[in-house]
Amino acid sequence: MTGTRQRRRSSSAGQAEEERAALARERRGRRSEEDRRRTRSSKSTGSAKGVAKGRKARKSALRSRPTRGKEIRRRWVALLFVVTLLGLGYLLFFSSVLAVKSVSVFGAKTVPAEQIRAAAAVPPGEPMLRADVDAIRDKVAELPGIATVDVSRSWPTTLEITVTERTAIAFFDSGPGGDGVHLVDGGGVVFKTVKTRPAGLPELKLPKVSVTDPVTRAVTAVLGVIPETMLKQVTTATAKTPASVEFTLSTGKTVRWGDAEDTERKAKVLAALLTQPGKVYDVSSPELPTVTS
DSSP states (O other), X not given: OHHHHHHHHHHHHHHHHHHHHHHHHHHHHHHHHHHHHHHHHHHHHHHHHHHHHHXXXXXXXXXXXXXXXXHHHHHHHHHHHHHHHHHHHHHHHTOSTTBOOEXXXXXXXXXXXXXXXXXXXXXXXXXXXXXXXXXXXXXXXXSTTEEEEEEEEETTTEEXXXXXXOOEEEEEEOOTTSOOEEEEEXXXXXXXXXXXXXXXXXXXXXXXXXXXXXXXXXXHHHHHHSOHHHHTTEEEEEOSSTTOEEEEETTSOEEEEESSSSHHHHHHHHHHHTTSOOSEEEOSSTTSOEEEO
């Protein structure tokens, strides 16, 4: 009896153990299945995200890539731009459409305009942009009666030459056997020869008259800065050195001017001295002017 009870108890314990083992295997199987499902779900989500990213990248590439029509239009625009530049270059540098058709001269009074045009020597039909305005200016400036020259383009087909002529401030006579009477400007440039002595201009009494001679430049500089009312009274001007300029007035009085400095003060002092009787008026040192008989 006792042995039978022990066998039953042992059998019940074995069945309980088997049930617990089966329950544990079932739980492990459920966990494994859940893990597999999670893994499949994660892979599926990652794959979907990758596909979505790929689609977005392809769409972005398609949007950034110009269509064939746009590419063709861009090429045509570039070609049209190049052709326009070439056409404009040809029009400006080679075509006769914008070529020089006339040369206008301004400021000429004693020098004939035709002489200036001849000196400029602008080739007929030369394109405006190819006309060398600096070379034209230099050629016109070589004319004796021209002091300054400015050359400019007046579009579409005209070159303008504006000149300032030299103004005579004195003259000198080459004497018997010479080549005539020569006009001199304020810079000492001998620019014109005339047959008779001009009225109203002082005569230069110098060993030589030349733009390179310091004495000539000093005398003409003084004549160029003294007041006009006084200049009209000067009949002759001379000097031995650049600092010893003197001139004779129409009244027969002699003025020792000195150099070309302090002109305004010397003119005022001389105007006051000329009210006094005398023959020689020295203002070379305006601080100590003198009058001698």
